[in-house]
Amino acid sequence: MTTVAGSKSTAKKRSLLAVFTQRKTKPYLNPYLGGFLLGVVLFLAFFLTGNGLGASGGLNRILVFFEDLIVPNHIDQVPYLLKLAGGALNALDSWIVFMTVGTILGGFISGWLNGRLKVETNRGPQIGRKTRWVFAFMGGAFMGYGARMARGCTSGQALSGGAVLSVGSWAFMFAVFAGAYALAYFVRRLWN
Secondary structure: OHHHHHHHHHHHHHHHHHHHHOOOOOOOOOHHHHHHHHHHHHHHHHHHHOOOOOOHHHHHHHHHHHHHHHOHHHHOOOHHHHHHHOOOOOOOOOHHHHHHHHHHHHHHHHHHHOOOOOOOOOOOOOOOHHHHHHHHHHHHHHHHHHHHHOOOOHHHHHHHHHHOOOHHHHHHHHHHHHHHHHHHHHHHHHOO
């Protein structure tokens, strides 16, 4: 009797997974139209909220919120963290948290609507799956550290800062592109 119920629940799980992962893949949006729409979104963000776009600050605040749940005494001893969640402050009480959560949900919905929601590892023919994940994790760690050190990610620094002609943001973007091109030479064999 349990095997029948177990197989029914397994079939339900598979059909639910199929709803999310087995949709017809639609073509990508024209990149020029996408860039134009991103500019419109950036303008509206400045116009409606007085703030630009960004992501690393929202993720940082979410992490600080959970850190405050686990080790609140640590939060109250670090001046940077004290500004975010010290005392009665809630780290999630910021516009950038809502924008970050909305970006994640919007990306999920867009991926589902366009048939791109799937579990896969993109890699070249000369790299194994585990090695690709190690490189992806290292790259993400470096980018996250760099975003905090530069006081913003590519969204906050390049898009929002560049839109208001911040010299530091333009220097950041040129450094990002120069660093990426310099590193690409050494890792190109992993993709070809």
